[in-house]
Amino acid sequence: MTRRILATALGVLLLLDALRVFLPSLITIFGDAGSTSPALLGGFALAWFAAGLVAAVVGRYTYSGVVRAAGAAALLAGHLALLFTDGGQPQLYAAAVAVAGGYWYITGDALSGARLAATDRTQPRLVGAWHAVGVTAGLAAGTVLDTLLSTEDLIWRHGAGWMLLRIALLVAFAIAVLATAALHVPAGAPARRYWSAVGPAILLYGVLTGAAARAGAGTMPAPLAVALVTGAGVLAVLVAARPRLTGTAWVPAVALPLLVLATFPTTDGGQATWYGPVAQALGALALAGCLGWAGLPGSGAGSIWRGLAAGGGLFGAGALLFGYYAAYDASIGIPNGILLLIAALWIGATAAPWRPIRATVRQRPATIVAIPVLAVLAGLAGAFVVTAPPAAADASGNRLRLVTYNIRMGFDLRGRFAVADVAAALAAQHPDVVLLNEVDRGWFLNGGHDDLVAVARRLHMAYEFGPAADQVWGDAVLTRLPIRQVRRVALPAEGPTGAGALAVTVSLGDTDLAVVATHFQPAGDTPPQSQARAAAKLVRTLGPRVVLAGDLNAQPGSPALATLESAGLSEQRSVPSYPSNHPIKHIDHVYATNAVTVSDLVAVRTTASDHVPVAVELEVR
Structure with missing residues (x-):
């Protein structure tokens, strides 16, 4: 089962990287920095964001593993193309293919019913909803890598060493996908509500709870703020694997929207308050708790409905993302922060225990110790990366x-x-x-x-x-x-x-x-x-x-x-x-x-x- 977690984590990490190229390319290349109408820009973006829904329909008429494999292939192809682009239209469409591939890959997982049930006998190190653990691990890896690279992604780094590192990630993902292609699907069908939360979770993590750069821009000292958010991202993997650490599913379900609201206040100068990064860090833990609870074995559902839930969640998240940032160029009638709150409520609703949860979740003691240690190390690394401003120069002269x-x-x-x-x-x-x-x-x-x-x-x-x-x-x-x-x-x-x-x-x-x-x-x-x-x-x-x-x-x-x-x-x-x-x-x-x-x-x-x-x-x- 560890191989499944790794394959999911690497897929989410590569999807995040693709989004970090596709989204700005939408604005600067397709949108031409505001000269393209918001309606045309939004329609183009949402057409690509609908890839998951298309994958769900295709999966209805073919073997679900085909959708997953096709998504992985497109994700790899898009990233390989990005290795050789130099901006412009090739960059835009290579990133778009990678994003669509990532959406197909996640929807393919949903179609296959790939989730660890309580009856699974593989006894992995992380026992729980393995897909939730994989998604959370991929998001955490994105934050850690982003922090260590001072928020300058691998794709924008030049030189043979950086290119080899990017290729190594792609090779690792390809191997992980091939290694899990023939694995037996664990017993217990995944709940539709979990799959619908994956897209909003990626949105909320990228915009808010996992945004280390955002944390460092407020009034809290930047090294401490970045360390909090980076460390919490890693610790969230344990929460996703063992959601009962939160006590009950209602705790993260209610806490997540409240923590999102806590990031909104600013000082008189417009900066984030000192507790903004604290809310971000706790929000990452609450988000992981929601995914962990939602991903526990529940009632069965047909694969097409699971696929539509995943594709619909990814599409809905894209619509919320576009609306959130479109509000800076055109009035949407409501404060754009409401859209992040909607995403948080959406995720919380999937975790809320509307029905009794009977599944048990176990972890090996080594895992329970190892992840907090890694979280502390990630936080320290994040604090170390943030450089102090240089001393002022000689001020003499006019x-x-x-x-x-x-x-x-x-x-x-x-x-x-x-x-x-x-x-x-x-x-x-x-x-x-x-x-x-x-x-x-x-x-x-x-x-x-x-x-x-x-x-x-x-x-x-x-x-x-x-x-x-x-x-x-x-x-x-x-x-x-x-x-x-x-x-x-x-x-x-x-x-x-x-x-x-x-x-x-x-x-x-x-x-x-x-x-x-x-x-x-x-x-x-x-x-x-x-x-x-x-x-x-x-x-x-x-x-x-x-x-x-x-x-x-x-x-x-x-x-x-x-x-x-x-x-x-x-x-x-x-x-x-x-x-x-x-x-x-x-x-x-x-x-x-x-x-x-x-x-x-x-x-x-x-x-x-x-x-x-x-x-x-x-x-x-």
Whole structure:
């Protein structure tokens, strides 16, 4: 039975990796960063998310093992194709094939009725609902690997060593699938309700409970937050294998929605509260408990219904995922967090003991000890990986180099995760201060990366983050200079995407300079007047030496820019900065008060984002 657990875990791990490529490719390649209508984008995504339902129908007319084998083959083929893609349409469709294959693979397991019953006599190390254990182990492996790689997936790593590691994972999965193809299906048919929860579980884990990058972006010290979430992910495997550790199925079923709600509150500056990562970690355990209870032997059901439950759950999770992130571009009528709550309630409902549970679950003592030890080691490794910010440089002198850059969540024009290219373009300007827009610190839609840490580590700079759209998406200031003060201000909402202003005061020896990073988010073509007024109000409180810069989504002559000028700001001149392959729009600006002289303004040519960086020399008087 250990082979079955391994095959499931590796399949889920590869599916997670495929989703982390497919989802951002949807936005940057098919969606062309917002130029494609949400309806067309959603229809394209949901067509692929329906692969599990198609697999269930196919399984009705063929041997269920064929569906599982076909899914594994497509998952492998998609990943192999990704080894040789370089962004663009090939990347999008290779990832789509891998995702569809992963959905077929999970549905194939459901069709085969593959679940360990209490009467099984194989006496594996993990005795319980083996599929729930495999799913939880795959999710945990994804979090651990993501943390150890500093949230930069294997697929975006270059070099022979990284490619060999990716191939080794694919070979291990292929061997595990072949080794389990002829295994006898254990007695006891899997309950439909369990299979319907697998898709929402992957969604909730990727977006929230297993998102180490999200945990590190809040007010809790990043090493501790990442250690909590990473360690809890591993410990969750034991909870899935031995759900009775939770006492009763009602405990995780009720706790999971409450813990999801506990991750929503923020500080006045929009950051996650100190208990947010605690709720994430406990949520991972509750999620595993729900899967473990739901996966225990129950009443029988026809294979077609199990397959439809699995495919329907995967499709429903895709719809919830699309709706959750679509809310940042268009109004959906409700707070998007409600969709995560729906996923949690869905999973909890599958675990709730609507009927008496008579199955017994046993584990070997070695397993009960080994998994907590591994959880502690994973947590320590996660804490060790998080690097401390470097010490501030010499603050003497009154001249400095500043660069502002909209990095589009770290993806270049071909849809590749290109934080290395972003950092290289910035480093070439030898900046003292960097202002970034569209910084993503854990959106599953964009792969779950922490762009800010990735760029700051390469530039050897300290950083401050200002949430805008939500807790993990917004603006940032990076600097080599000592930081004196930080203020985070939410700007009035004009469109569905939130906006903020991050004011960081740095020391230049005897003089201080306040730099404000902001990204105006207008509603359609309407000038962002209310946001400009709020930013101007903030500038008036920061003293005589202020620089405000960023993607203002306003061209010269706009009323919004006139509002900034009324606060004593002026711009030396503007340069075209968008789109990066042929800049024609002047929407990235650098404004300064009279006590700051701006010179040597240049637009840096690079396609590491859809904008180009704008660099200036500053002299502070």
